[in-house]
Amino acid sequence: MRDPESTLRQHHLPVTAQRLAVLWAVSHHPHATADEITVGARALLGTISRQSVYNVLNVLTDKGIIRRIQPADSPARYEDRVGDNHHHLVCRACGQTEDVCCAVGGAPCLEAHDDHGFKIDEAEVIYWGLCPSCQRAGVSAAPARPLPPHHHHD
Amino acid sequence: MRDPESTLRQHHLPVTAQRLAVLWAVSHHPHATADEITVGARALLGTISRQSVYNVLNVLTDKGIIRRIQPADSPARYEDRVGDNHHHLVCRACGQTEDVCCAVGGAPCLEAHDDHGFKIDEAEVIYWGLCPSCQRAGVSAAPARPLPPHHHHD
DNA sequence: ATCCCGATTTTGATAAAGTCCAAATCTGGA
DNA sequence: TCCAGATTTGGACTTTATCAAAATCGGGAT
Ligand SMILES: [Mn+2]
Ligand SMILES: [Mn+2]
Ligand SMILES: [Zn+2]
Ligand SMILES: [Zn+2]
DSSP states (O other), X not given: OOOHHHHXXXXXXXXXXXHHHHHHHHHHSTTEEHHHXXXXXXXXXXXXXXXXXXXXXXXXXXXXXXXXXXXXXXXXXXXXOOSSOOEEEEETTTOOEEEEOOSSSSSSOXXXXXXXXXXXXXXXXXXXXXXXXXXXXXXXXXXXXXXXXXXXXX | XXXXXXXHHHTTOOOOHHHHHHHHHHHHSTTEEXXXXXXXXXXXXXXXXXXXXXXXXXXXXXXXXXXXXXXXXXXXXXXXXXXXXXXXXXXXXXXXXXXXXXSSSSSXXXXXXXXXXOEEEEEEEEEEEEOHHHHHTTOOXXXXXXXXXXXXXX
């Protein structure tokens, strides 16, 4: 994210402290949840309501400034890497999420064999597995309740 | 699902009316939600608690007898077509869900370019778009609130 | 520099989907 | 037929997110 302030202006969005703080938090914590982004934004602003975080995340997502991903068994996550049709690798145990470049190249990167007459606009791919850290920790596969994250490097 | 009763016994699960009813409902309503399955099961049983539907769906899923899919902005959906690594085509407007055979063939059908050291066990693919019916209805793309389903052929 | 309207933020209530818990009931082997 | 353990049930509870209305703020016009 080059310049958050001008990014907002380019999209005809009034510049507010809350929007700048959320944008900063998203940039610095890729794939963070709304709660994590709230913590990040508060570190900058001092205070911001939970509803404002959702308001901002929604308007930024609608404008295409950030991207929302919604893996199973996880609250939504956000990132500012948009427009490149990349995919994700998610740890079943701790939820660690990594970017994976598109499996085929173009966007949409995949075509369904039989599209059933649908007009497809996106092929979303999620690779599920165990991150190196959870493998070492000897986690078997999918714990009933996901383990508390064991702080990777972020 | 050949014989629900013997399927349960094969997995060392006591046979109960609730399990048979849920299994029947899942078989007859592919990609149905827990609520829809509850309606189906009640048509058979007369009565079954919401918690039992969840209990049954969870054990059946754990045993691999049925499969759970969790597309964004939708409650979980269930199907008895398991073990063939197929993917899904989901309508952004009405949620209609169709099966799509694996894009590449094997299972897992895709390999991430850079697996970041993860041990990948599944590549989940969801194609997002508009079903033929919603295209005809002139739905633009992603309505704020998904439209009420306009009853396709199920 | 000040005013003002519409957009944004805030607070608090509400919704949707699913889990937790303990009491009642049922299943299947003895 | 009996019984221990598994299952079912009703109700409270949790998590994630939205809704609604009042208070506040941003930025173009004066
Ligand atoms: Mn990403
Ligand atoms: Mn399917
Ligand atoms: Zn992990
Ligand atoms: Zn549709």
